[in-house]
Amino acid sequence: MRSEVKTPKEYLDSLPEDRKEALSELRKVILKNLPKGFEECINYGMLGYVVPHSKYPNGYHCDPKLPLPFMAIASQKNFVALYHMGIYADQKLLEWFTDEFPKHSKAKLDMGKSCIRFKKLDQIPYRLIGELVSKISPEKWIDTYEKLYLKSKKS
Numbered sequence: 249m250r251s252e253v254k255t256p257k258e259y260l261d262s263l264p265e266d267r268k269e270a271l272s273e274l275r276k277v278i279l280k281n282l283p284k285g286f287e288e289c290i291n292y293g294m295l296g297y298v299v300p301h302s303k304y305p306n307g308y309h310c311d312p313k314l315p316l317p318f319m320a321i322a323s324q325k326n327f328v329a330l331y332h333m334g335i336y337a338d339q340k341l342l343e344w345f346t347d348e349f350p351k352h353s354k355a356k357l358d359m360g361k362s363c364i365r366f367k368k369l370d371q372i373p374y375r376l377i378g379e380l381v382s383k384i385s386p387e388k389w390i391d392t393y394e395k396l397y398l399k400s401k402k403s
Contacts, residue, residue: 256288256295267323270369271295274321274330274377281378285386286318294322294331299386309397318389319381327358327365330377334384336362337392345380352376 253259260272275295279288287300291314298315301307308314320331335342349357352373358365366372384392 252293253290255290259290259295263323266369267328270328270366270372271321271323273374274328274372277374277378278319278321278381281381283382283385287315289315291315291317291320294320296320299390303386304390316390316393318384318386324365327367328369328372330364330366331362332364332380333362334389334392335359335364335380337396338384341380341383344383345376348376348379349373 253262256275260268260275263271275288278297282288282297285299285303286297289296289298291298296317297319298317300315304316306312306316308316318333320329322329322331335345346357352375353371355366355368355371358367
């Protein structure tokens with residue numbers, strides 16, 4: 249459910265009441281734990297957390313006009329989604345998260361490559377999400393991104 253809003257506040261204000269509280273709480277936890285250097289914006293119609301061009305001028309290889317994406321949260325049709333590229337790119341981080349998740353939520357972990365889906369909004373493990381957010385600095389994300397992108401580009 250891509251949104252055409254321009255600011256994080258507009259995005260939150262556009263949500264149905266039952267989603268507004270969960271997304272607002274996720275946003276609060278993310279902003280509290282997000283390492284310095286990432287920026288919040290609207291990216292791909294979602295609340296995005298990116299490495300800005302001022303820190304990484306090359307931008308995103310799919311569209312260099314866009315900043316380098318790292319994470320996003322969104323209200324989708326049947327769930328709230330957290331997209332975390334670090335989990336997709338770092339096997340150790342993925343293993344840590346999947347081991348920790350059952351300690352923080354009664355829900356079964358429902359995830360794809362970089363997408364963690366929360367169908368029951370009262371079972372979002374906010375503390376765990378905060379810890380996950382804090383584990384990768386912009387510098388580490390740039391390094392990981394470049395290693396993975398250049399590796400695949402050479403193949």
